[in-house]
Amino acid sequence: MGYRIVVACGAGINTSTLGEDMIRERLSKEGREDIEVIHVLMSNIEAYEDNMDILVSMQQVYREFKCPVVSGLPFLIGTKSEKEALLDKIMELVKNLK
C-alpha cells in the first residue's frame, strides 16, 4: 500500500505546488521516494480524503479529516528555519505511517 501526502490550496497559481516541490525534495533526501505527493484544490478535497495519509493545507481547514492535517503556510511565508521545521514535522508524521 503506497502512502500519499496531499497538498491543498485555494486556486489559481497553485501555491500548493510549492509545498509539493519542497516535500518531494525532502522525501528524496531521506530516501522516501516511495511516498506519493500530489497537489489538489481544496474545493476537490472530498475526492481524495479517503486516499490520503497526510494533508498539508495552504488555507485554513474548517473540518476534521481522517488523517493528520498540517498548515503549509510556512512554505509560503516562513523563514528558512521555519520551512525546515515544517519539513521536520512532516517527516515525523511520515515515520508514524503504518
Added chain:
Amino acid sequence: MFRIDEDFVLLDVEATSADELIRFMCKELEAADCIQPEHVDTVLEREQKFPTGLPTKPFCVALPHGEPHGVNESALCFARLKKPVVFKNMGNACEDLDVRMVFLLVNNSSENQVEALRNLSEMFGESEKLSTLALLENKKDVAKMLSNTILK
C-alpha cells in the same frame, strides 16, 4: 516566466478595500493586454473564497491570484500602498490583516511556475528584503529588485 517590469509597479497607491485595489491592478494588466477583462472576476472570486493575506514581517502582504483562464501573458503586478488595506488571512479567514504591499500574479499556466513561487516565498520569509522593498524610491529599482529576486 512572469513578466516583471516598471509598467506593473504601482507606488503610493490609495485604495479603500482589497476589492478596489484588485480591480485597479487588473486594469493595469488589462491595459497591457496581459489579461482579458473577465480575469478580474476570477481573482475577486478566489479572494472571497480563499483569501490571500499573509502575516509576513515586518508588515503583511497579499498574493491575490485567480484561475489561469483569461490570461494572455504571465505577469506580476506589484502595488505599494500609501495606507494599509485590509485583506483576510490565508491561514485564518476570520482574521483581518493590514496589508502594505500586494503581489498580484496572473498565470497562463504555460510553464511550471514553481521556481518563481519558491523565490517569492523566500522573499516573504526575509523581513529585511520586504523592508528594502518598502523603501526603494522609484519604479525602476523596485522592478529590478523584484526581477532579481523572483526570476533568478
